[in-house]
Amino acid sequence: MHGDERFGLDRKIRLLGPVKLDSGAEFAPVDFAYETYGTLNADKSNAILICHALTGDQYVASKHPITGKDGWWTRMVGAGKPIDPARHCIISINVMGSCMGSSGPASADPSTGGPYGMAFPVITIGDMVRAQAILLDHLGIGTLSAVVGGSMGGMQALSWAALYPERVRSAVIIASTARHSAQNIAFHEVGRQAIMADPRWNNGAYYGREAPASGLAVARMAAHITYLSEAGLTEKFGRRLQNRPDGTMGSKSFGFDADFQVESYLRYQGLSFVDRFDANSYLYITRAMDYFDLAEPHDGVLAKAFAATKARFCLISFDSDWLYPTSESRRIVHALNAAGAAASFVELSSPFGHDSFLLDAPEMNRIVDGFLRAGENL
Amino acid sequence: MHGDERFGLDRKIRLLGPVKLDSGAEFAPVDFAYETYGTLNADKSNAILICHALTGDQYVASKHPITGKDGWWTRMVGAGKPIDPARHCIISINVMGSCMGSSGPASADPSTGGPYGMAFPVITIGDMVRAQAILLDHLGIGTLSAVVGGSMGGMQALSWAALYPERVRSAVIIASTARHSAQNIAFHEVGRQAIMADPRWNNGAYYGREAPASGLAVARMAAHITYLSEAGLTEKFGRRLQNRPDGTMGSKSFGFDADFQVESYLRYQGLSFVDRFDANSYLYITRAMDYFDLAEPHDGVLAKAFAATKARFCLISFDSDWLYPTSESRRIVHALNAAGAAASFVELSSPFGHDSFLLDAPEMNRIVDGFLRAGENL
Numbered sequence: 107m108h109g110d111e112r113f114g115l116d117r118k119i120r121l122l123g124p125v126k127l128d129s130g131a132e133f134a135p136v137d138f139a140y141e142t143y144g145t146l147n148a149d150k151s152n153a154i155l156i157c158h159a160l161t162g163d164q165y166v167a168s169k170h171p172i173t174g175k176d177g178w179w180t181r182m183v184g185a186g187k188p189i190d191p192a193r194h195c196i197i198s199i200n201v202m203g204s205c206m207g208s209s210g211p212a213s214a215d216p217s218t219g220g221p222y223g224m225a226f227p228v229i230t231i232g233d234m235v236r237a238q239a240i241l242l243d244h245l246g247i248g249t250l251s252a253v254v255g256g257s258m259g260g261m262q263a264l265s266w267a268a269l270y271p272e273r274v275r276s277a278v279i280i281a282s283t284a285r286h287s288a289q290n291i292a293f294h295e296v297g298r299q300a301i302m303a304d305p306r307w308n309n310g311a312y313y314g315r316e317a318p319a320s321g322l323a324v325a326r327m328a329a330h331i332t333y334l335s336e337a338g339l340t341e342k343f344g345r346r347l348q349n350r351p352d353g354t355m356g357s358k359s360f361g362f363d364a365d366f367q368v369e370s371y372l373r374y375q376g377l378s379f380v381d382r383f384d385a386n387s388y389l390y391i392t393r394a395m396d397y398f399d400l401a402e403p404h405d406g407v408l409a410k411a412f413a414a415t416k417a418r419f420c421l422i423s424f425d426s427d428w429l430y431p432t433s434e435s436r437r438i439v440h441a442l443n444a445a446g447a448a449a450s451f452v453e454l455s456s457p458f459g460h461d462s463f464l465l466d467a468p469e470m471n472r473i474v475d476g477f478l479r480a481g482e483n484l
Numbered sequence: 485m486h487g488d489e490r491f492g493l494d495r496k497i498r499l500l501g502p503v504k505l506d507s508g509a510e511f512a513p514v515d516f517a518y519e520t521y522g523t524l525n526a527d528k529s530n531a532i533l534i535c536h537a538l539t540g541d542q543y544v545a546s547k548h549p550i551t552g553k554d555g556w557w558t559r560m561v562g563a564g565k566p567i568d569p570a571r572h573c574i575i576s577i578n579v580m581g582s583c584m585g586s587s588g589p590a591s592a593d594p595s596t597g598g599p600y601g602m603a604f605p606v607i608t609i610g611d612m613v614r615a616q617a618i619l620l621d622h623l624g625i626g627t628l629s630a631v632v633g634g635s636m637g638g639m640q641a642l643s644w645a646a647l648y649p650e651r652v653r654s655a656v657i658i659a660s661t662a663r664h665s666a667q668n669i670a671f672h673e674v675g676r677q678a679i680m681a682d683p684r685w686n687n688g689a690y691y692g693r694e695a696p697a698s699g700l701a702v703a704r705m706a707a708h709i710t711y712l713s714e715a716g717l718t719e720k721f722g723r724r725l726q727n728r729p730d731g732t733m734g735s736k737s738f739g740f741d742a743d744f745q746v747e748s749y750l751r752y753q754g755l756s757f758v759d760r761f762d763a764n765s766y767l768y769i770t771r772a773m774d775y776f777d778l779a780e781p782h783d784g785v786l787a788k789a790f791a792a793t794k795a796r797f798c799l800i801s802f803d804s805d806w807l808y809p810t811s812e813s814r815r816i817v818h819a820l821n822a823a824g825a826a827a828s829f830v831e832l833s834s835p836f837g838h839d840s841f842l843l844d845a846p847e848m849n850r851i852v853d854g855f856l857r858a859g860e861n862l
Contacts, residue, residue, distance in 0.1 A: 323681070
């Protein structure tokens, strides 16, 4: 693939599409922003698609252009890692609806020239996956050696196996679920209401003006709590107070400043998020996640979603993840078993809650490495 | 006490105070709004103080003047109930900082004539209790037969036993904690940031204008999720969609309306809350709760807080309460044991999370009834 301009870093392309959306509408043309690492082999059997989470992006193992930070999954992807450019042709695509270059509410609507805003169609996880399939066609990749994702990335991996059974040889689903629960929906609804309550949101028409940063920051703060465990927060912060500027341990201010370290941390999470994320994208992607229920089009029987799959599945959950608890992974494994699919499942122990899949987890790496290598030797 | 104007419904009184606050300041004069049910007996041995939760009030067993709803704890308080006006002289006081008639940020500041707003002092749970003691003095009540509370009411009951060991004969603490955890603080901080992000908040100076209703509604929505369990939300709403106006089961709107019943429920919780609660009070009371750590003034040793108490304690937790989980009640019981205090403890099973203490829970009623009667027969 050397010299193939379709591969490499910071790729952008507009494809005709259309994406046939679950809403019944069609969306076209479709912009894609993506990264690839490694080279597609001669028989095109080494392609791995990595799907990102709600606020993730295509910068899996390359520098984020806004934050300047390393890629979000360099612990899993890179030289000597389970997903290795030396062996794999790795593709990561900014999901449709997001804000890092793929079509989303901040993109220009060809019919008006201005940003879509709320005229962007409401999409689903399935729609994101159907869009990705169009890009893979363009890249000349028919079958994926593996599709890998954590959290919302896992929802996409499951949807890939369900929607394109002939194109997926294996799937790795980490800290994820086959449906959003009432509590999941509730937390997302709080975030959406926080954004829409910000007068600067202006029904989504804020591009070129001040963005609804306060609302988005509150949304991020609420969500961030769900990514961590109670025990993890206690270990990391407890009730410790902020240090004073002179470095001494602070005392209560008897005011509304961030007295506790956990308050300061949360405020920082909210404030730094608004620099890199679009509020409307947050609305659209949380909506897609809330709509996600892989069993729904199959009379509520999850096993039916996997009726045609021939893929091998690897599921990993974390015991302190209360956003997508182990019981949700177990439900998927039961459905895969019922569908006769090969599925391995491990619950790992970690104090860090849902975020564990993004952190240093040697056992997770060993499991993913073993699973991928076993597939390559089949 | 017949004809004693200090007792009865819808009582209001201004007392000189001052309340000596934990911040070092003094607060005076102090307004109290309170309800009493039943009659103080000749030896003044039948007084029970009921302490309310964050958004609760003095209308324990009488109609709320704004919502028109029955009192919030008629399941526990009333004729034939464990706390019975036929046997007990029941007092419930709107906490300092709140907005139902006791001194709070919406009250008139005597030094300016206008509302305090953010000039109201930041208070603690201990300050609320010290204020209550001033009112009990006025009522001629020296010793409480029992102090009873759930959630933040339990924090007050614990503080009563710690601050006034000679005035408390027994304490009932339900679904509560002796300290706010990092996660508790984090959720409250989200709520405060939501309020302060609302431009109508205007640094607390919104009285006589539009209140920061959007921010307060978001704060309430986020908090409300923590009052319910994941299982309870699933049982109550699952992924069910809103019915259409014609009564038929709805379908996805592919928009941002409340498609799911849980979204509609949460929005209603947020909207209805702002009609009855003041945003600044929400800031002050959540701050008081976050500051709460009964062990802190005792070198972190909770048992020392109970060194002087001679009270009997009854603790009840609910297995699905993840806001103040059973482990926090157990920690209190261990400290009481270490202090040599008499303590009984039961964890009850309920799918309804933290809110269980407000709901129909016959076992809770039997436990409280037995505990109070045993104390009256001592």
